[in-house]
Amino acid sequence: MDLKPMVITRIAQTVLWLAVAGILVGYLISTQLVWPLTLGISVVIAAVALFLIVRTHRMGVRYGPEGLEVRGLLLSRSIPAEQVVRVTGFPAVRWATATGSSRWTPIFAFYGIGQLASVERYNQFCILQLRTWDEERHPKPPPTGNPRRPRRGK
Known part of the structure; x- marks a missing residue:
């Protein structure tokens, strides 16, 4: 199953990276530096913005x-199922390496502060799906005690 942020979230992040790149390039042009230097730095800024826009659309x-x-x-990280310890509500994945070292990978695609209510609900739904997937992988412990035995009243 593939979980991605809402389309409106991805569009907002695209606009953000375009605006940041535009402001930086505009500032460079206004400083009237040597033209080849301005052009070179502007190309680097545009390339970084394009990279971030593509990564924004791939997040999930x-x-x-x-x-x-x-x-x-x-970055992207693949974690084998047997190494996943649990999915937290942060949202993050707690996992262990093959050597037993404990690791933590945040899931930034569904993290946010001050979001629209619909975006927050969708993100919580995605986290719940991941946590449900995680809980279904772990065997249920057998019940302890005798559930038919009545308790003594005092």
Whole structure:
């Protein structure tokens, strides 16, 4: 299953990166630096903005029986199912390496502060899906005690 942020969220982030790049390039042009230097720096800014826009549209989580793939703004990480310890509500994935070291990978695709209510509900739904997937993978412990035995009243 593939979970991605809402389209409105991805569009807003695209507009943000375009605006930041536009402001920076505009500032460079207004400083009247040497033209080749201004052009070179502007190309780098545009390339970084394009990279961030593409990564913004790819952010999300793909999960299944084989494990999780968390795609963030800068990096992606694949985590085999047997190494996933649990999915937290932060949202993040707690996992262990093959050598037993504890690791933590945040899921920035569904994290936010001061969001629209609809976006927050959608993000919580996606986190709930991941946590449900995680809970279904773990075997249920057998019930303890005898559920038919009545308690003694005092």
